[in-house]
Structure formats: C-alpha cells, structure tokens
Amino acid sequence: MEGDQAASANAARKEETQARQRSTIGFPYADLNTAVDLANAIHDHVGSGDCDDDQLAAWTNQSVKSSGFRTQIYAARMFGVLEGEGSRHRLSELGRSIVDPNRAREARAKSFQMVPLYKAIFDGHRGGVIPPTAALEREMVGLGVAEKQKERARQVFERAAEQAGYFEHGRNRLVMPGIAQGPSREDENPQEELHGGGNGSGGGGGGKEPPIDPIIAGLLARLPKSGDVWPIAERKLWLQLLEGSFQLIYKDAPAKLSPPPGDADYRKEHGMPPNPEAKGSIFD
DNA sequence: TCGGCAACGAAGTCCCTGAT
DNA sequence: ATCAGGGACTTCGTTGCCGA
Numbered sequence: 001m002e003g004d005q006a007a008s009a010n011a012a013r014k015e016e017t018q019a020r021q022r023s024t025i026g027f028p029y030a031d032l033n034t035a036v037d038l039a040n041a042i043h044d045h046v047g048s049g050d051c052d053d054d055q056l057a058a059w060t061n062q063s064v065k066s067s068g069f070r071t072q073i074y075a076a077r078m079f080g081v082l083e084g085e086g087s088r089h090r091l092s093e094l095g096r097s098i099v100d101p102n103r104a105r106e107a108r109a110k111s112f113q114m115v116p117l118y119k120a121i122f123d124g125h126r127g128g129v130i131p132p133t134a135a136l137e138r139e140m141v142g143l144g145v146a147e148k149q150k151e152r153a154r155q156v157f158e159r160a161a162e163q164a165g166y167f168e169h170g171r172n173r174l175v176m177p178g179i180a181q182g183p184s185r186e187d188e189n190p191q192e193e194l195h196g197g198g199n200g201s202g203g204g205g206g207g208k209e210p211p212i213d214p215i216i217a218g219l220l221a222r223l224p225k226s227g228d229v230w231p232i233a234e235r236k237l238w239l240q241l242l243e244g245s246f247q248l249i250y251k252d253a254p255a256k257l258s259p260p261p262g263d264a265d266y267r268k269e270h271g272m273p274p275n276p277e278a279k280g281s282i283f284d
Numbered sequence: 285t286c287g288g289c290a291a292c293g294a295a296g297t298c299c300c301t302g303a304t
Numbered sequence: 305a306t307c308a309g310g311g312a313c314t315t316c317g318t319t320g321c322c323g324a
Contacts, residue, residue, distance in 0.1 A: 029297080030308095062309095071309085074296065087294090149298070155306070 025144030027117035028075030029152065031159040032108060035076035036098055042082070042091055043099040050090035079160075080114035105165060109177045112164035117143060118157060122166070122174055124245075129172050142241055216245055 028035075041059040042051055051059075053073075062069040073089065076082040081095040091099070094114070097107035113119045120143050121130070130136060136157075137150040145153045161167050165177035219242055224230045 069309095070295075071297090146298075152298090159307095 025117045026078060027115055027153050028078045028156060029071045030075035031156050032079060032111060032163040034072050035079040035081045038072055038076045039081045039091055039095045039099050042089065048091055048096060050084060050088050053087040056089055078115055079111040081111060105177060108164045112160055112166060125174050130174050219245060
C-alpha cells in the first residue's frame with residue numbers, strides 16, 4: 001500500500017514536473033533599479049574593483065543564501081550592469097556608466113535593451129503603440145516566456161521600461177529616451193559588445209532598421225532543415241506564430257484603401273488567374 | 285591513462301505567500 | 305492588483321570513483 005502511495009506520489013510529481021515550463025528567452029525577475037542598487041553598492045565600496053557574494057550581500061543588507069539576492073545578481077548581469085565569474089562580481093563598462101550621473105540616462109536605456117525579451121519587444125513595437133496587458137503577455141509567451149511567468153515578466157518589464165525612461169511619451173508607447181547619439185559601435189549592438197556576442201539572430205538595434213525583424217529571424221532560426229522530420233501539428237503552430245508576428249510587426253493598410261478581400265476577390269481585382277490550390281486558410 | 289557514470293554544488297528558474 | 309522575498313525545483317558543469 002505504502003508502495004502504491006509512493007508510486008502515485010511519484011507519478012503526480014512527475015506530471016507536475018512535466019507541466020513545469022521553462023522560458024526560452026532571457027528576462028530578469030528583478031527590475032532595473034535593483035540592478036542599479038547593486039552597481040551603486042559595488043561602486044561605493046570598491047569602485048571598479050571586484051567583490052564577492054558575501055560582501056555584496058552585506059552592503060545591500062541581504063543574506064547570500066536568499067533567492068532574492070541571487071535573483072538580483074542574475075538581473076544585474078542580464079541588464080549588463082555587473083559581470084564576473086561565480087561568486088565574484090564587478091561593474092561592467094555599462095555598470096560604470098550607470099553609476100555616473102552624467103551618463104546614467106544613456107546607460108539605463110542601453111541596459112534595458114541588453115535583455116533579449118525587452119529588445120525583441122522594443123524592436124517589434126518601434127514607433128508604434130504597445131498592446132494592452134493581456135496582448136502584451138501573450139506576445140511575451142510567443143517570444144518564449146513560460147506561460148506561468150508571463151504576468152511577472154510583464155510587470156518587471158513595465159517597471160524596467162519606466163526606470164529606463166522608455167515610457168516618457170506615455171505608458172502605451174515604447175520610445176528610446178532622447179540621448180546624444182554617437183557613431184560608436186556599442187550603440188549598434190551593446191549586447192555583443194559586452195558579452196562577446198551571441199549567435200547574432202537577435203541583433204541589429206541602434207540606428208539602422210534591421211533587414212529582418214528579430215521576431216521573424218527567431219522563428220526562421222527554428223525552421224528545421226530540408227528533409228528533417230517536422231510534425232504537422234508543429235508546422236501549424238509555427239505558421240500561427242508567424243501569422244501572429246506579422247500582425248504584431250506590420251501595420252495593416254488603411255481600411256478605406258484595402259477592404260479585406262478573399263484570395264479569389266483579390267486575384268480577380270488584380271487581374272490574376274485563379275489559384276488552383278486555394279482552399280481557404282494556409283492552416284487548413 | 286582513458287572513458288563512463290554517479291554524486292554534488294552552483295546557477296538559473298518557478299511558484300507561493302505575506303505585505304502594501 | 306502589485307510588489308517583495310523566500311523556498312523549492314531543474315539544469316548544468318565539475319569532481320571523484322571505478323573498471324577496462
């Protein structure tokens with residue numbers, strides 16, 4: 001009996017474990033101000049030198065073992081403010097800028113875009129209006145945030161955007177704060193500059209528009225090679241994500257100019273031959 | 285000496301709860 | 305509803321042991 005109970009407990013536990021989802025895109029669980037606080041603590045005590053967990057925890061009145069402290073360290077590294085190996089920490093170049101009142105504004109703006117999730121959202125809504133809460137959370141899930149973390153991710157995102165100055169033109173608009181734009185390479189891709197580069201598909205911020213939106217690039221990167229096995233269900237999911245991304249990235253034509261024609265209507269209107277394969281949606 | 289494997293610890297992540 | 309913090313869990317890299 002006890003064996004049965006243990007077995008069912010194990011089964012339940014396994015089920016629970018399988019339900020547990022991990023995010024596939026990086027985002028911090030603590031906001032930008034938290035990262036700046038850690039940076040200030042290091043700057044105040046050792047300047048550009050390094051310190052260890054114990055010291056940093058003591059300076060910020062925390063316990064090394066608390067998960068809160070670890071979350072903050074992780075966030076500070078993700079914002080590109082701190083760097084180091086293991087339990088040693090020091091200010092990164094960006095961290096040194098962020099504790100300098102003359103450069104803090106620019107550094108905060110750059111830090112915000114060090115986070116892959118935030119950069120993807122920023123690039124996806126450049127010059128446009130960000131969607132309301134529920135839609136924004138859905139978008140985050142689409143970008144790789146775990147379903148159960150979407151709310152927390154959105155909350156931290158909003159705080160960080162506020163703290164980095166991206167909401168200066170209203171909370172529904174993500175606008176890079178006005179800073180003197182130099183020709184430096186760091187402006188074009190701060191993430192590569194400070195982390196020795198990722199694998200490139202998400203890059204392309206800064207002055208120029210990227211040739212392909214990072215969201216689309218991310219989806220393309222997940223496309224299996226020709227000849228690989230790719231189940232129908234997964235293909236549909238991929239196409240749905242692509243469709244959602246298009247809605248997110250591209251503006252629709254003004255209603256007056258473009259009534260929503262069906263494929264047949266559209267072809268007729270534009271003098272094209274009828275599509276022999278037309279059977280409704282691409283998802284059919 | 286080398287390769288396989290298990291144990292262990294650190295880092296990263298998720299979830300829950302109490303406070304505001 | 306949101307925030308803050310702690311506990312618990314998963315993942316991954318390292319280390320040590322053992323047999324070939």
